[in-house]
Amino acid sequence: MRLGGYRPSSRPRRFDGLWLVNAPFLLFLILPLGALLSRVSVDQLAATLVREEVYRAISLSLTTASMSVLITIVFGTPLAYLMARRTFRLKRVLDTLIDLPTVLPPAVAGVALLLAFGRRGIVGSLLEDWGLSIAFTQTAVVIAQTFIAAPLYIKSALVGFTAVEREFEQSATLDGAGSWAVFRLITVPLAWPALLSGAVLTWARALGEFGATIIFAGNYPGRTQTMPLAIYIGFELDLDVALTLSVILIASSCLVLIVAKGLLQRQPVENGPGD
């Protein structure tokens, strides 16, 4: 009572020093988004949305990002499980390798993909002999997106799998369940919030992929011109297109982050089967 009713946590003062210190950076985060949104009206948004190149960029982006997520789940889930359950030599090397695309400049990834899967590339030249050409196709877009965005899912799944207590898996095994059944019926259900939030984040990152795509897949409306490419090219030719697509990407990114964060809050820390 010496402090005369001062309760530090339940009633924070409005403008104390901590808020003041943080205000410039918060403003810095909000200002660009606000500036962008202030330039777009609803009418203009609606008018631009129906234009063919905008519509095509959106549908191409949605398709390719979803494909990338599917591929990531198929190949990333076993990898995450391997990393979570086994200890082996070079595990840290593999861990670094998985992280690499997230810190690599996407343009570097684009060049690397071109040299691997391009027509004269290591793998690409073999495929070319079979009449398969990847560069400048939708496949190239998906490859670029998967390469850049997959680590987000794998890392999230790895955390999810690690959090599943092995006792549950072991007791199921003792009850006679095969390892596939254990994985399907015990591990995945327990880890699903992490898996889903990882998938959603990967989807959003794939949606925003630009650097690797423009180098490896090129820019062709309707075929390889995803939303970010249309924004980049449209920025100079048609600001309306760039603004509309930017608003869509901001909205979808916000939505994805909210969903992912919501899911992760449900991730059981000390989990039990009933959670």
Added chain:
Amino acid sequence: MKRDLASILAAAALLLAACAPAATPALTAVPPSAAAQPVDLTVFAAASLTDAYAEIKTNFEAAHPGVTVIYNFGGSNALAQQLGEGAPADVFASANSRQMEVAVESGRVAPESAQVFVRNRLVVITPADSTADVATLRDLANPGLKLILAARDVPVGQYSLDFLDKAAADASFGAVFKDAVLANVVSYEDNVRSVLTKVALGEGDAGIVYTSDIVGDPAKDVVSLEIPDALNTIATYPIAPVVDSARAELARAFIDYVLSAEGQAILENYGFLPAGGGSQVSHPAASLSESGWR
């Protein structure tokens, strides 16, 4: 005591004398004002000028000690846009008059201050070890050929489409040719250099770039195929000082150097056509504003 002071003074004088010779040559070589402090000159220049302008920078800096030329290379459209958004710059060298006009409209370049300093023309390129047979312009219409163009908002991309339009109007090619060629396009790149790189890498069977792009090092990986004058577009490059430059005099000196015989010779070495002379000067943006420029 007095003697000591005298000897100290003498030593100081000697020291000063020792220092002086080292300082003097630098002071006599350049006007005092220029030597006072290092100056940066920011030049926004079209991506196609990259190599030629590197040599111009070396010579210009040698002639103006203390001056550092800082380039911002990019598609002219992007540069004009950046200028419009207020990017600090002293000189703008565009690959076409249209983007110079954009800079004029945004108030960063004074009307009629731009001068054509060089010209360029289009050329078809194919990878040096290409398997697809592109021997004549007609082969660009071969089904399955992978053609890489620059996007139409980049000057060279618009010129490439102009070439196809001219071919479509030409009886020996016809509209069928244009449609077939456009059907072969696999990518519209955001600048001329990535067209060159991707063709050199063999990712495309053919591409359209400027003649100046295939001089020197990049030329070894590509083979060029000339586009006749009647179908070609001669691109004119205007250069202008930026109105709000704090280094207007230096900007002027840079432009004068680019326009000088020495500057023109450098540009010619890199595959450009000199600014003056030449019979055919045709470019689509001419109607926009070209009248103001000589």
